[in-house]
Amino acid sequence: MSQPVAGMLLVASPALVDPNFADSVVLLLDVDDNGALGVVLNRPSGVPVDAVLDGWADVVAEPDVLFQGGPVGADGALAVALLRDPDDVPVGFRSVDGRLGLVDLDAPVELLAGSLAGLRIFAGYAGWGAAQLDGEIEEGSWYVVPGETWDPFRQDTSDLWREVLRRQPGEMAWHSTRPADPELN
Template sequence: MGAQDRAGRQTHDVTPVRPGVLLVAQPEMGDPNFAESVVLVLDVDDEGALGVVINRPSALLVATVFEEWRDLVDAPEVLFRGGPVGADGALALALLRDSEQVPQGFRPVVGRLGVLDLETPTDLVETALSRLRIFAGYAGWGPGQLEDEIAEGAWYVVPSRPEDPFGVEAEGLGRAVLRRQPGELAWHSTRPADSGLN
């Protein structure tokens, strides 16, 4: 059994927040920007945390905005909504074919997964990449803010897999991620969005 949160609800053992973990929104998530979202954490330090929502495809084709990347992005070939901050900018997540060959413009996050600078010429990176997805905006938290949200029961914190940011079925990603967790966490994948129905 886990500990209890501030409201006295039973909690599970928490994975430490670090680059590469996933935040899966709990049904109690109060912020509509993050309802049913899955966030990949990219950076964590004393100044706060930064991540990108990986399960919100938009209707905008990558080719419309980043024509040079159109043939390198994974299906569906659309921009994903990465979060409410800086939505007029974009960042790319990429998975390398080989962790020994790190191309120009690539910053590792965990293992072969990292952030790719979209200013990098495509011919310098295309042979090094196995997966690519582009996100408009990101999610950000100030010092202590994410920790408070986790303590209040807004997020499950779980390990990621390299393929998580590139799945075709974005809508069911949160439940799929929880389903593969050990023990008590797996049954949370069946909880209704309205916790009053549970």
């Protein structure tokens, strides 16, 4: 199992039953000694981006809705973006892992639009205090796996949990085929 670092994915294990995170895939955006922060990639909301952030709907990846990034700070928004060219870093972009980063939503959208290959906006985030995430990983609540470039920007995220597990080596891939209620198997 990999160590959690920015850019990695947390995939909820079958043992994780918290409704905020059951069958979720979380992109880690910041991990240090004080804790970790990430966004849930597979929880689209029904709220159109343009209903909340004027001008941003034209540059976000489809579907152009806000995603529920997690239970913390749901009244705030984080924008995760992918640069087209790592040498063309626009104003308001902060790298998380190579071309993947965060965009300042106060930056003028017209200065960013041509530089981004993908953008998704999340309401809220998932957060863990110092050593809390390590404890949850140790108890078997999360798998820590590498992400792929387009994971945060997929149009259809309904099977993201299964797809991420399926591409993992060994026994972890088997979990992608488990029924919702293993007792019925």
